[in-house]
Amino acid sequence: MPRLTSGSTISEHRAHVESNLLDAFETVLADVGWDALTLRDVAVQAGVSRTVVYNYFRDRASMLIAWTGREMDQFLDLCERELAPAKGPVRRLELLVSLVLAEYACQRGPALEIHGVLSPADKAALMDHVEPLRDLVTHILRTGHDVGVMDCPDVDMAAQVVLAALESQRDALHQGGRLDDAAERLWPLVQRIIGVMS
Known part of the structure; x- marks a missing residue:
């Protein structure tokens, strides 16, 4: 069973992590623009590993669509x-x-x-x-x-x-x-x- 860092259910936890990733995406996008944006930068901004980002988004386009x-x-x-x-x-x-x-x-x-x-x-x-x-x-x-x-x-x-x-x-x-x-x-x-x- 994965450790839940937020929320009382897995779905609540996933929603919280995804929201944090999208907040980080917004910040990085505003700071560096689309051409320079990388998922590594988003991970750093969100305080998570790149693996966590890839568990939610396949690439930066899918993150843009979700955002x-x-x-x-x-x-x-x-x-x-x-x-x-x-x-x-x-x-x-x-x-x-x-x-x-x-x-x-x-x-x-x-x-x-x-x-x-x-x-x-x-x-x-x-x-x-x-x-x-x-x-x-x-x-x-x-x-x-x-x-x-x-x-x-x-x-x-x-x-x-x-x-x-x-x-x-x-x-x-x-x-x-x-x-x-x-x-x-x-x-x-x-x-x-x-x-x-x-």
Whole structure:
């Protein structure tokens, strides 16, 4: 039986160790960037052996995928809390746009210029993390269209365009651009995309 250093069950212990490894990955990524990042560095940061890291992750791409999944889960939890009291789909979408832009502005470390070096399978796994956010935007747009405050009959396409518009602000915000400027530029465009009814 393995010695449990945290948690009362093996699953709790594994979840704790994995969380610590992902915290270490985040720190190393912010410090040295993707190109220089090694699992050895992550192990040192986490205070464990490389063998422990390999018990959880096959390589740095699998660690990146797990980390981005955790980040998205935490972001969606935040969205659920912040959007719950909002009155109406237009206000909900406005808040969501603000939250996404704020997330871009707060991201740590160098920009991840790694999409081109990932395998097709890893790229697909990384993109899967965006699906819940796309589903949330689509749900808001469908609700807005159904109740007559938005004119966007093709909500799937509108959701993709809204997400692309948000993505267009990522680099500028990551490099220190002003959040209020980005929101002021983007929100009128989003309103036109979704056909906000006055």
